[in-house]
Amino acid sequence: MQAFTLPDFYLPYPARINPNLERARAHSAAWAERMGMLDAPKPGGGVVWDAARLSKMDYALMCAYTHPDCSGSALELVTDWYVWVFFFDDHFLEQFKYSRDQAGAKAYLDRLELFMTMDGEEPPEPENPAEAGLKDLWERTVPSMSDDWRRRFTASTHNLMVESLWELDNIDRGRIANPIEYIQLRRKVGGAPWSANLVEYAVGAEIPDQLAETRPIQVLTDTFADAVHLRNDLFSYQREVQEEGENSNAVLVFEHFLGYPTQDAAELVNDLLTSRLQQFENTALTEVPALLADHVALPHEQAGVAAYVKGLQDWQAGGHEWHTRSSRYMNEGAAGASVLNGPNGLGTSAVRLTFSPGLRAKGRQNAHRPYQPVGPLRVPELFMPFEFRTSPHLGAAREYSVGWAREMGFFDSLPGVAAGGIWDEHRFRANDVAHCAAMIHPDAGEDQLCLTTDWLSWGSYGDDYYPVVFGGGRNLVAAKQATDRLPAFMPLDAGPTPPPANQLERGLADLWQRTAGPMGEAARARFRRSVEEMTRSWLWELMNQAQHRIPDPIDYVEMRRRTFGAEMTMSLSRLALDDVVPQEVFRTRVLCELDTAAQDYACFANDLHSYQKEIEFDGEVHNLVLVVENFLDVGRGEAADIVAGLMRARMDQFEHVLANDVPKLCADLGLDETAREGLRRHAVRLQDWMSGILEWHRKCPRYTERELRRARFPGLASVAV
Numbered sequence: 001m002q003a004f005t006l007p008d009f010y011l012p013y014p015a016r017i018n019p020n021l022e023r024a025r026a027h028s029a030a031w032a033e034r035m036g037m038l039d040a041p042k043p044g045g046g047v048v049w050d051a052a053r054l055s056k057m058d059y060a061l062m063c064a065y066t067h068p069d070c071s072g073s074a075l076e077l078v079t080d081w082y083v084w085v086f087f088f089d090d091h092f093l094e095q096f097k098y099s100r101d102q103a104g105a106k107a108y109l110d111r112l113e114l115f116m117t118m119d120g121e122e123p124p125e126p127e128n129p130a131e132a133g134l135k136d137l138w139e140r141t142v143p144s145m146s147d148d149w150r151r152r153f154t155a156s157t158h159n160l161m162v163e164s165l166w167e168l169d170n171i172d173r174g175r176i177a178n179p180i181e182y183i184q185l186r187r188k189v190g191g192a193p194w195s196a197n198l199v200e201y202a203v204g205a206e207i208p209d210q211l212a213e214t215r216p217i218q219v220l221t222d223t224f225a226d227a228v229h230l231r232n233d234l235f236s237y238q239r240e241v242q243e244e245g246e247n248s249n250a251v252l253v254f255e256h257f258l259g260y261p262t263q264d265a266a267e268l269v270n271d272l273l274t275s276r277l278q279q280f281e282n283t284a285l286t287e288v289p290a291l292l293a294d295h296v297a298l299p300h301e302q303a304g305v306a307a308y309v310k311g312l313q314d315w316q317a318g319g320h321e322w323h324t325r326s327s328r329y330m331n332e333g334a335a336g337a338s339v340l341n342g343p344n345g346l347g348t349s350a351v352r353l354t355f356s357p358g359l360r361a362k363g364r365q366n367a368h369r370p371y372q373p374v375g376p377l378r379v380p381e382l383f384m385p386f387e388f389r390t391s392p393h394l395g396a397a398r399e400y401s402v403g404w405a406r407e408m409g410f411f412d413s414l415p416g417v418a419a420g421g422i423w424d425e426h427r428f429r430a431n432d433v434a435h436c437a438a439m440i441h442p443d444a445g446e447d448q449l450c451l452t453t454d455w456l457s458w459g460s461y462g463d464d465y466y467p468v469v470f471g472g473g474r475n476l477v478a479a480k481q482a483t484d485r486l487p488a489f490m491p492l493d494a495g496p497t498p499p500p501a502n503q504l505e506r507g508l509a510d511l512w513q514r515t516a517g518p519m520g521e522a523a524r525a526r527f528r529r530s531v532e533e534m535t536r537s538w539l540w541e542l543m544n545q546a547q548h549r550i551p552d553p554i555d556y557v558e559m560r561r562r563t564f565g566a567e568m569t570m571s572l573s574r575l576a577l578d579d580v581v582p583q584e585v586f587r588t589r590v591l592c593e594l595d596t597a598a599q600d601y602a603c604f605a606n607d608l609h610s611y612q613k614e615i616e617f618d619g620e621v622h623n624l625v626l627v628v629e630n631f632l633d634v635g636r637g638e639a640a641d642i643v644a645g646l647m648r649a650r651m652d653q654f655e656h657v658l659a660n661d662v663p664k665l666c667a668d669l670g671l672d673e674t675a676r677e678g679l680r681r682h683a684v685r686l687q688d689w690m691s692g693i694l695e696w697h698r699k700c701p702r703y704t705e706r707e708l709r710r711a712r713f714p715g716l717a718s719v720a721v
Contacts, residue, residue: 002238002330002332003237003238003241003242003262003330004237004251004262004263004266005263005266006234006235006266006330006331007234007266007267007270008270009231009270009273009274009320010270010273010274010277010278010361011317011320012277012281013313013314013316013317014317015065015068015317015318015320015321016065016068016069016314016317016318017064017065017068017318018063018064018065018067018068018069018070018075020064020071020072020075020076021060021061021064021075023072023075023076024060024063024064024072024075024076024079025058025060025061027060027076027079027080028059028060028076028079028080028083029051029054029055031080031083031136032049032054032083032087033051035084035129035132035133035136036128036129036132037049037054037083037087037129037133038050038051038054040087040091040128040129042094043094043095043098043099044098048087048090048091048094049087049090054083056326056327056328057086057326057327057328058322058325058326058327059079059082059083059086060075060079061322061325061326062082062318062319062322062326063075063078063079063082064318065317065318065319065321065322066195066314066315066318066319066322067199067202067311067314067315067318068314068318069203069314070202070203070204074201074202074204075202077137077140077141077201078198078201078202080133080136080137080140081137081141081198083133084130084133084134084137085160085191085194087129087130087133088112088130088133088134088161089164091128091129091130092105092108092109092130092164093244093246095108096108096168100168100171100172102165102168102169102172105164105165105168106165106668109161109162109164109165111124111127111131112130112131112134112161113158113161113162115131115134115135115138116134116138116154116157116158117138123135123138141153141201144201145200145201145206146206146209148206148209148212149197149200149201149206152197152212153194153197156191156193156194156196156197157194159188159189159193159194160188160189160190160191160194163185163188163189163589164189166185166189166589167189167246167248170247170248171245171246171247171248174247175247175656176247176252176253176256176257177248177253177653178253178257178646178649178650178652178653179250179253179254179257179646179649180557180596180600180646180649180650181593181597181649181650181653182248182250182253183226183250183554184593184596185589185593186226186229186248186250187222187225187226187229188589189248190225190228190229190232192224192225192226192228192229193221193222193225195224195225195228195315196221196224196225196312199308199311199312199315200308200311202311203307203308203310203311204307205303205304205305205307205308206304207304207305207308208297208301208304208305210295211291211295211297211301211305214291215287215536215540216283216287216288216290216291217288217291217305219279219280219283219287219555220280220283220284220288220308220309220312221312222554222558223276223277223279223280223283223555224280224312224315224316226272226273226276226554227273227276227277227280227316228315228316228319229250230250230269230270230272230273230276231273231319231320231323232323233249233250233251233269234250234251234266234269234270234273235323235329235330235331236249236328236329236330237249237251237252237262237266237330238330239328239329239330250269250272251265251266251269252265254268254269257645257649258642268632271361271631272553272554272631274361275361275365275552275553275554275631276552276554277316278361278362278365278552279552279554279555280312282547282549284309286543286547287543288305288309292305364550364630364633365549365550365552365630366547366548366549366550368548368550368621368626368630370615370619370620370621371616371617371619372615372616373616374611374612374615374616374636375612375616375705376612376705377608377611377612377625377636377640378637378640379608379609379640379644380608380640380641380644381644382605382608382644382647382648382694383647383648383651384651384690384691384694385651385655386687386688386690386691387691388439388688388691388692388694388695389439389442389688389691389692390435390438390439390442391437391438391439391441391442391443391444391449393438393444393445393446393449393450394434394435394438394449396446396449396450397434397437397438397446397449397450397453398429398432398434398435398453400450400453401428401433401434401450401453401454401457402425402428402429404450404454404457404510405423405428405457405461406425408458408503408506408507408510409502409503409506410422410423410428410457410461410503410507411423411424411425411428412503414469416469417468417469422461422464422465422468422469423461423464426710427707427710427711428457430700430701430702430707431457431460431700431702432696432699432700432701432702433453433456433457433460434449434453435696435699435700436456436692436693436696436700437449437452437453437456438453438692439688439691439692439693439695439696440452440569440688440689440692440693441572441688442688442692451511451514451515451572452569452572454507454510454511454514455511455515455568455569455572456569457507458504458507458508458511459534459565459568459569461503461504461507462504462534462535462538463538463563463565465503465504466479466538466539466541466542467541467542467545467618467620470482470542471542471545474542474545474546476539476542476543476546479538479539479542480539482502482504483535483536483538483539485498485501485505486504486505486508486531486532486535487528487532489505489508489509489512490508490512490516490528490531490532491512491516492521492524492525492528494512494513494516494517494524497509497512497513508531515527516528522583526571527568527571530565530567530568530571531568533562533567533568534562534563534565534567534568536562537559537562537563538563540559540562540563541563541622544621544622545620545621548621549621550621550626550627550630551621551622551627553627553628553631556622556624556627557600557603557624560600560603560607560622560624561596561599561600561603563622564599564602564603564606566599566602566603567595567599569689570595570598570599570685570686570689580674580675580677580678581675581678581679581682582675585665585669585671585675585679588665590657590661590662590664590665591662591665591679593653593657593661594654594657594658594661594662594683594686595686597650597651597653597654597657598650598654598686598689598690600646600647600650601647601650601651601654601690601694602689602690602693602694603624604624604643604644604646604647604650605647605693605694605697606693606697607623607624607625607643608625608640608643608644608697609697609698609703610623610703611623611625611626611636611640612703612705612708613702613703613708614626616708617708617711617712624643624646625639625640625643626639628642628643651690654686654690658683662679662683666679
């Protein structure tokens with residue numbers, strides 16, 4: 001029996017089939033045999049695959065569905081890549097899943113890396129079918145692609161191979177990931193970003209390198225990846241979880257985190273899959289055209305991006321159709337099932353589209369009524385294992401920051417803004433960002449603490465400035481023009497800046513001159529990037545407001561780190577580590593997970609404490625409690641408990657990474673004691689950062705109903721005070 005009844009899928013695109021299917025079938029079977037994949041032994045006896053099993057899984061059919069328009073030779077090569085990646089997955093697990101041989105697994109993966117050569121490099125002689133297949137495929141693929149594509153493809157291939165160790169470690173520990181961790185790591189180990197790279201090859205159009213790292217293209221790739229993986233998790237649950245004992249599956253993750261029965265967890269995974277598909281559509285229709293215009297993309301570049309988008313849509317439709325037919329998956333009754341009755345069978349899915357799950361989701365997402373009276377939110381008990389510390393220079397920073405804010409014009413009136421301006425001195429003192437700075441940076445000297453306080457003041461002012469100045473009139477053009485001007489006040493050479501035209505520019509010019517001077521060139525570029533990401537994220541918030549759209553849950557979590565300025569504020573205390581910890585260490589999965597776990601904890605604490613301000617007084621849609629209310633269709637009290645549960649899960653993950661993964665990373669990279677001490681200091685600063693932000697929210701008047709009513713009715717200030 002199936003583990004659950006497959007849900008009603010959102011299928012917005014028709015699946016079509018490539019006419020070169022039979023050619024690819026014959027080629028891939030012969031290729032797999034030639035590479036040795038059909039007689040590779042399993043440690044316990046038998047073989048990983050034989051010809052009959054490969055034929056039943058039918059990866060040529062998958063590729064014919066996912067790449068319906070490519071040539072016969074391109075389909076053969078793409079099919080070989082998928083035969084290789086599925087063989088690698090099965091071979092790796094057979095070799096190391098049961099033995100728990102972490103050292104052997106790492107050595108296996110390290111050797112595989114040697115077959116992704118750069119120009120002039122020679123790979124070693126293959127010792128197993130995975131190595132033989134990768135060597136052959138690499139030599140047949142990369143000559144026809146650019147260096148930029150090769151770099152991206154190398155990174156995604158590296159990720160799907162190396163992050164298999166994360167899955168193996170969780171199996172070894174009997175550990176089930178939390179939902180946010182799972183989505184982030186599943187992208188890498190699941191291989192869909194790798195599939196997106198192959199879409200570029202199959203459609204014959206590469207994404208221009210200057211666009212590849214932008215938010216719209218990254219969101220297209222990430223939403224594509226998430227949808228592919230969530231769909232796969234639904235179809236593969238029975239084989240992976242019930243038969244093979246794996247624990248890297250979204251259905252199991254939601255069963256474990258929310259305590260849901262399997263059927264309910266499967267329905268929730270399908271809801272998330274629908275949401276990711278609709279985020280893809282929204283990005284393609286609203287953000288991509290603006291991106292192309294902003295970068296003045298040439299006609300062939302625009303056509304390439306359009307081909308890429310269509311290629312990803314074809315992959316989604318074809319991937320679903322293949323899952324309903326492959327013997328690899330639980331798919332009883334799935335093939336041909338549709339809300340729209342019509343012909344069934346191979347090649348007929350183009351007339352079977354299902355929209356109802358998407359209509360339900362979109363209806364909820366766009367039906368929120370702003371400025372609802374909600375009253376103060378009951379904040380659940382929050383787990384915090386670290387004690388906050390406070391700088392002895394707090395008093396000095398408080399008084400200095402008031403003078404600095406006045407000098408920058410933060411208390412001045414603004415044209416067209418009701419009640420004169422964004423802040424007055426009373427509101428600035430009520431925000432008390434110096435108290436926050438004194439706890440997130442408790443060991444700073446007085447000058448450094450004043451600088452940290454001013455950065456927090458500037459970021460908080462900008463966060464309030466954008467919705468007031470640009471949000472009411474939905475003036476996205478003016479907001480973008482203002483945002484595009486800000487990098488001019490952060491010159492990488494720390495040189496002169498243009499005359500500032502407003503308070504934001506004046507504050508940024510002053511802060512940059514005081515901050516950038518002592519920095520090295522690389523640190524300066526990283527810090528500037530963190531500021532730019534924060535300011536551009538304010539445009540994302542305005543766009544959602546203009547669309548009257550509650551964000552997709554995953555997009556919200558990932559963008560919340562930017563709107564909160566998490567990377568920027570954390571960078572202020574990381575600068576001293578530049579000389580002792582190699583920067584590539586901070587780019588590893590381990591440090592990224594450590595940082596994002598801390599960031600999410602702080603961001604979600606803000607959402608719990610700011611709920612009434614944002615929902616009732618600001619008419620906002622950017623709050624995780626509201627996002628959970630909408631996505632799970634639950635009351636705000638239950639949503640708040642779920643947010644608190646996510647905070648606990650991220651804190652547990654922070655402690656797990658710190659206790660287990662960081663020491664292993666240090667050993668694997670052979671870091672010296674100076675670098676290890678630097679990482680220990682980094683961890684302590686993250687602990688200070690989280691505990692300080694939580695304490696600030698607990699004590700700050702900014703989110704109290706008394707202060708919120710005073711800000712709304714400034715004429716009653718004397719009464720409120």
